[in-house]
Amino acid sequence: MTANTIVIDHGSGYLKSGFSGWNEPQMIFPSIVNYRPCRENPGPSSAQRQLGLGIDVFHPDTFSYPIQRGRVLNWEGVEHMWSFVLEKHKWEHEVSPVLFTECPLKEPADRKKTLEIMFESLYVPSLLLADQLEMSLYSSGLLTGVVVDSGYGLTRVQPFHLGRPLQAGCTTLEFAGQDLSAYLCKSLFKDDVNAHKVFRLHMVGTVQMNQCYVPQNLGEALDFLQGLPGGSDENNTYQLPDGTSAELTPMQRLAPEMFFSPEVFNLQGPSVSQALMDSIKTCEASLQPLLISHVIACGGNTLYPGFTDRLYKELATNHSAGTNATVWVGSKRNFSVWLGASVVAHLSTYKSEWMTKEEYNER
Structure with missing residues (x-):
């Protein structure tokens, strides 16, 4: 495709977009929309309410996430976000080709709706729908390995061999960043109904x-x-809405442990490390040593200090893993999906997978 191809990676928590060939997306913003009441409809009904991006400071409790756990629940909301992105990235008054990343949980109806919006409502000239985990693999420069992606809504594990997914090892865990946020919100505020949602x-x-x-x-x-004396760390004290101060408990500071010990937080297992090891074991025995030595950690949760070290430790101490375990990490792994797609947009090997507006109309 051309140098002005727009790459859009729309996750449960954030939307990342920008022109292909760049080393990072030019736009990153929360995947949040709001419905503001208007004169024609001041009530809660959705009819004729004004749709906006992000959190409205004048109506801060009207926001929602149109994508939850990798599934689109509000198509009007996502179309509004895609329209905003394409308008911002217009190239010489024309809409550019679009590479759009798809969640592995996609349903045929979701793909059909995406094509409908992109071609019929947003008038893109051509479109490529790409698998998110495959894009993460390519961002690492590898063709064989196990992608461990932990984002806002989902944690996913997918092994690949020579660029092809090994479907038997695909694992999706429905606990991720939003569960960590929910735990902290509940434990920090308890029953404080006066604490504003946006402040939380x-x-x-x-x-x-x-x-x-x-x-x-x-x-x-x-x-x-x-064992630390109380008040020894000033940065560990926070001001609550009622004016009182609160010091974080040890479990609040160690909340990302839930990715490795979900049972401690009353979450369904398995842990990320167990899911990784189970995924590798489903693959052919001859491939397992190669996969173990090419574990690719990506997604925002892998940025927590100690995450990748703990993942390596648990993988290396597993009897079947041996000493060949290696966890590949990149400094920009919180948007590795977008980076991989930015590369793929220029690969001639994907030329046949692009769909033009004319081809869409014929189908």
Whole structure:
């Protein structure tokens, strides 16, 4: 495709977009829409309400996520977001070709609806629908390996051999970043109904970014944090809506442990590391050593300090893994899907998979 191909990776938590060939997306924003009441319809009904992006400061409790757990629940919302992206990326007053990444959980009806919106409503000249995990594989420069992708709505494991997915090893876990946020929100605010929803999101996000990490050993980390004198870390104290201060508990700081010990947080297993090892074991015995040595960690949750070290530790100490375990990480792994798609947009090997508006009309 041309150099002005637009790459869109729309996840449950964030939308990433930009022109192919770049080293990072030019636009990254939360996958959130809001419905503002208007004069014609001041009530809660959706009819004639004004649709907007993000959180409206004047009506902060009207927002929602149109994609949840990798599934589109609000097509009007996602179309509004795609329209905004294409308008911002217009090239010399024309809409560019679009490479759009699809979640592996896609249904045939979802693909049909995506094509309908892109060609009939947004008038894109040509479109390529690409698998998200396959794009993550290519962003690492590898053709064989196991992709471990943990984002906002889903955690997924998929082995590949020479660029082809080994479907028997595909695993999808419905716990991810939003579950960590929900745990922190519930434990920080408890029954404080006066805490504004937007304030909760902001505070939880701050805690996640600045204080949370994955311990290498949960018991030892708990003993260490519990042994610290109260108030010894000023950055660990937060102001609550009622004006009181609260200090994070050890389990709040160690909340990303849920990816490795989901049972501790009353979540359904298996853990990320167990899902990874089970996935590898489903593959042919001759491929397993190669897959173990090419584990690709990506997604926003893998950025937590200690995440990739813990994943390697649990993989290497597994009896079947041996000493060949290797976890490949990149500094921009929180948008590895977009990076891989940015490369694929220029590959001639994918030329036959692009669909033009004319071909869509014929079908």
